[in-house]
Amino acid sequence: MSTSTAAAPPPLPATRLADTLSPRRLMWLRFRRHRLAMLGLIVVGLIYFTAAFAEFLAPMDPNRAAARYALHPPQSITWFEHGEDGLRFRPSVPFYRMERDRRTLQARFVPDPDRRIYLRLFGEGDPYRFWGLFPASRHLLAPEQPGDPLFLTGADRLGRDVLSRTIYGARISMTVGLVGVALSLFLGVGIGGLAGYYGGRVDWVVQRLTEYVISLPTIPIWMALAAAVPRDWPPLTVYFLITLIVSLIGWTELARVVRGRFLSLRTEDFVTAARIDGCSEMRIIFRHMLPSFASHIIASMTLAIPLMILAETSLSFLGLGLQPPTISWGVLLKEAQNIRSIAAAPWLFLPGAAVVVAVLALNFLGDGLRDAADPHA
Amino acid sequence: MLHFIGRRLLAMVPFLLLTSVTVFTLIQLPPGDYLSNYAAQLAESSETVDQATLENLRQRYGLGQPLPVQYLKWMGGVLQGDFGQSFEWQQPVWPLIRERLGLTLLVTLSALLFTWAVALPIGIYSAVRKYSLADYLFTFLGFVGLAVPGFLLGLLVMYVAVTWFGQSVGGLFSEQYEGAPWSLDKVLDLLAHLWIPMIVIGLSGTASLIRIMRANLLDELNKPYVETARAKGLPEWKLLLRYPVRAALNPFVSTLGWILPHLVSGSVIVAVVLNLPIAGPLLLQSLLTQDMYLAGAFLLLLCCLTVLGTLLSDILLALLDPRIRFE
Numbered sequence: 058m059s060t061s062t063a064a065a066p067p068p069l070p071a072t073r074l075a076d077t078l079s080p081r082r083l084m085w086l087r088f089r090r091h092r093l094a095m096l097g098l099i100v101v102g103l104i105y106f107t108a109a110f111a112e113f114l115a116p117m118d119p120n121r122a123a124a125r126y127a128l129h130p131p132q133s134i135t136w137f138e139h140g141e142d143g144l145r146f147r148p149s150v151p152f153y154r155m156e157r158d159r160r161t162l163q164a165r166f167v168p169d170p171d172r173r174i175y176l177r178l179f180g181e182g183d184p185y186r187f188w189g190l191f192p193a194s195r196h197l198l199a200p201e202q203p204g205d206p207l208f209l210t211g212a213d214r215l216g217r218d219v220l221s222r223t224i225y226g227a228r229i230s231m232t233v234g235l236v237g238v239a240l241s242l243f244l245g246v247g248i249g250g251l252a253g254y255y256g257g258r259v260d261w262v263v264q265r266l267t268e269y270v271i272s273l274p275t276i277p278i279w280m281a282l283a284a285a286v287p288r289d290w291p292p293l294t295v296y297f298l299i300t301l302i303v304s305l306i307g308w309t310e311l312a313r314v315v316r317g318r319f320l321s322l323r324t325e326d327f328v329t330a331a332r333i334d335g336c337s338e339m340r341i342i343f344r345h346m347l348p349s350f351a352s353h354i355i356a357s358m359t360l361a362i363p364l365m366i367l368a369e370t371s372l373s374f375l376g377l378g379l380q381p382p383t384i385s386w387g388v389l390l391k392e393a394q395n396i397r398s399i400a401a402a403p404w405l406f407l408p409g410a411a412v413v414v415a416v417l418a419l420n421f422l423g424d425g426l427r428d429a430a431d432p433h434a
Numbered sequence: 435m436l437h438f439i440g441r442r443l444l445a446m447v448p449f450l451l452l453t454s455v456t457v458f459t460l461i462q463l464p465p466g467d468y469l470s471n472y473a474a475q476l477a478e479s480s481e482t483v484d485q486a487t488l489e490n491l492r493q494r495y496g497l498g499q500p501l502p503v504q505y506l507k508w509m510g511g512v513l514q515g516d517f518g519q520s521f522e523w524q525q526p527v528w529p530l531i532r533e534r535l536g537l538t539l540l541v542t543l544s545a546l547l548f549t550w551a552v553a554l555p556i557g558i559y560s561a562v563r564k565y566s567l568a569d570y571l572f573t574f575l576g577f578v579g580l581a582v583p584g585f586l587l588g589l590l591v592m593y594v595a596v597t598w599f600g601q602s603v604g605g606l607f608s609e610q611y612e613g614a615p616w617s618l619d620k621v622l623d624l625l626a627h628l629w630i631p632m633i634v635i636g637l638s639g640t641a642s643l644i645r646i647m648r649a650n651l652l653d654e655l656n657k658p659y660v661e662t663a664r665a666k667g668l669p670e671w672k673l674l675l676r677y678p679v680r681a682a683l684n685p686f687v688s689t690l691g692w693i694l695p696h697l698v699s700g701s702v703i704v705a706v707v708l709n710l711p712i713a714g715p716l717l718l719q720s721l722l723t724q725d726m727y728l729a730g731a732f733l734l735l736l737c738c739l740t741v742l743g744t745l746l747s748d749i750l751l752a753l754l755d756p757r758i759r760f761e
Binding site: 269272273274275276277278280281282284285287363367370371374375376377390393394396397399400403406409412413414416417420421 | 449452453456457460461463464465577578580581582583584585586589590592593596597696698699700702703706707717718721722724729732733736737739740741744
C-alpha cells in the first residue's frame with residue numbers, strides 16, 4: 058500500500074472484531090471467560106491424566122491384599138526432615154503399630170513414634186505392565202523398603218490401598234462415560250439426524266420412539282437390563298454391556314438436539330444452495346450441516362458423560378453393574394455400603410468424593426461449552 | 435377440557451401396551467427362570483423336588499411355551515388384577531406390592547413437595563438478585579447437588595447420624611410400629627422418619643428446577659408489562675408474585691412430567707441405601723433372584739406412575755395455558 062495516502066484507514070470498530078475471527082476462535086474466547094468452566098477443564102484433564110497413567114501414579118498394586126493391614130488408617134506425608142545439615146527433602150510417613158484390645162480383641166492402629174517409613178520418588182514397587190504392554194515397577198511414590206505399608210488414604214477391609222484402587226477405578230469409571238457417550242452419539246446423531254433430515258413420517262416415528270424412551274423410569278429399567286447380564290461373563294464383556302445399557306437411555310437427549318438442528322437447518326439457504334449444486338445427501342449432511350452444529354453436539358456430549366458415570370456408579374453400587382475384581386468407583390463404593398465399616402473407616406468414602414469431583418468438573422465444563430457454543434442461549 | 439383429557443387418555447393406551455411388552459421382554463431376558471433355578475437349588479441340597487407342584491406352576495404361567503403365549507397369559511392376568519405369584523415369597527404378588535406402592539407414592543410426593551418448596555423461592559431470589567453473592571452460592575450448591583448421587587447422599591446422612599448422633603436412621607418406622615396396624619402414633623412415627631428420605635430424594639431434582647425457574651423468570655423480568663406495573667407503583671414483591679412469577683411458572687409445571695419419574699427412579703436406589711420399605715429394595719431383590727412376576731409387576735407399576743406423572747403435568751399445563759387446550 059502506498060505510504061503517500063494521507064489518512065490511514067480508521068481502526069476497526071470493536072464490534073467488527075467478531076467478524077474477523079473464526080467461529081472456533083470466538084468459541085474459545087467465550088469459553089475462556091467462563092472461570093468455572095476453565096477450572097472444570099483443568100480438573101477433567103487431570104482426572105483423565107491420572108486414569109491414563111494409573112499404574113505409575115498409584116503407589117501400590119490395587120489388588121494386593123494383606124489381612125494385617127485391614128482398615129489401616131491414612132498416613133500423612135512429611136516431606137522434609139530436620140537433619141544435621143538443616144532441612145532436607147526426605148518424604149516419610151509414620152509407621153502404625155497394630156494393637157489388640159485385650160477384651161474385645163479389636164484391632165487398633167497406633168502411630169509408632171520410633172519408626173518411620175521413608176519414601177522415594179520414582180521408587181521400585183509392585184511390578185506391573187504399563188497399559189498391559191510394558192513391564193515396569195517404578196511408582197511415583199513408593200516406600201524405600203518395598204513391601205512396607207503405604208496407605209496415604211487408608212486401607213479397605215482386606216488391607217488394600219484405597220488410593221491406588223480409586224486411581225485404578227478412575228480408569229473404568231471415566232471411560233464408561235466416554236465409550237457410553239460415543240455409543241449415544243452414534244445412536245443419537247443417526248436416529249435424530251434421520252428424523253430431522255427426512256421429516257414427515259420418519260420424524261413422527263422417531264419422535265414417538267424418543268418420547269417413549271424418555272418416559273421410561275430410567276433407573277428401574279437400567280436395573281432390569283443390568284440384572285440380565287450374566288454375572289460369570291468375562292469382565293470386559295460385562296463392561297461393554299453395562300456401557301451399552303447406560304447409553305441405551307442416554308441417546309435421546311442427543312437425538313432431540315440433533316433433530317431440532319437439522320429441522321431448522323433444512324430450509325437454510327446454504328443447504329438449498331448445496332442441493333442445487335448437486336451435492337450428494339451424504340455430503341450435504343456431513344460437509345454442510347454437521348459442522349454448523351458440531352459445537353452443540355460436543356456440549357451435549359460433555360453434559361451426558363457425568364450422567365453415564367453416575368449411572369454406572371449407581372448400578373455397580375447396587376451390585377448389578379460391574380463386579381469385583383473389576384475396579385470402578387461404584388464397585389468400591391459398594392464395599393463401603395455397610396454403615397458400620399464406614400463409621401469405623403470414613404476414608405472408604407474416597408471413591409465417592411472422586412465421583413462428585415469428576416461429575417462436578419464435567420458439568421462445569423459442559424455448561425461453559427454450551428454457553429460458548431451458543432451465545433444466544 | 436374434558437375432550438383434551440380424553441384424547442390424552444386415549445393416547446396412553448398404545449403407550450402402556452408398548453410398556454408392558456418392554457417390561458415383559460426385560461423380565462424374560464435373564465437366561466433360565468426361577469423355577470429351574472429353584473429346582474436346581476433343591477436338588478443340590480438333596481431335598482425332594484415335588485415335580486407335580488413345579489409342573490403345576492409351569493403350566494399356570496406357561497413357562498416353556500412360546501414367549502407371545504407367555505406374554506398374553508401374563509397380560510391377561512394383569513388386566514384382571516392378577517399380577518401372578520411371587521416365586522420367592524410363595525404368595526400372590528399384589529398384596530406384596532400394595533402396601534409398598536402406597537408408601538412409594540407418599541415418599542415420592544413428599545420429595546416432590548420438598549423440591550418445589552426449596553427450588554421455587556431460591557429460583558425467584560436468584561433471578562431477582564442476579565449475580566449476587568447468594569445467587570452464585572445457590573448456583574454452586576445446585577451444581578454440587580447435581581453431582582452427588584442420591585445413594586452417596588444417603589450414605590453420608592447415615593454416617594453423620596451414626597457418628598455424631600449415635601443412632602441409625604434407616605427405615606420409615608420405628609421397630610415397634612413395623613408390623614403394627616395403622617394408628618395415630620404410627621403416622622406420627624412415620625412423619626418423624628419421613629424427612630430424611632424426603633430430603634435425600636428431593637435434593638437431586640432441586641438443582642435443575644432452581645435453574646429452570648431462574649432462567650424462566652429472567653426472561654419475564656425484562657418485559658415491558660413488568661416495567662408498566664412498576665411505573666404504576668405496585669410494591670415490588672406484589673408485582674413480582676402477581677405477574678412475572680405466574681408467567682414463569684408455566685414451563686415449570688411442564689417439568690412435572692419428568693421430575694416425578696425422575697424422583698420415582700431416584701427413590702429406588704436411595705431406598706436400598708436407607709432401607710425404606712418401598713418399591714426399590716424389593717425390586718432389586720426380585721431382579722437378583724429372577725422372581726420375574728414380582729419384578730414385572732414393579733416395573734409395570736413404576737412405568738405407569740411415570741405415565742401418570744406426565745399426564746398430570748399435561749393436564750395442569752392445559753389448565754394454566756388455554757393455548758395448549760385448543761391446539
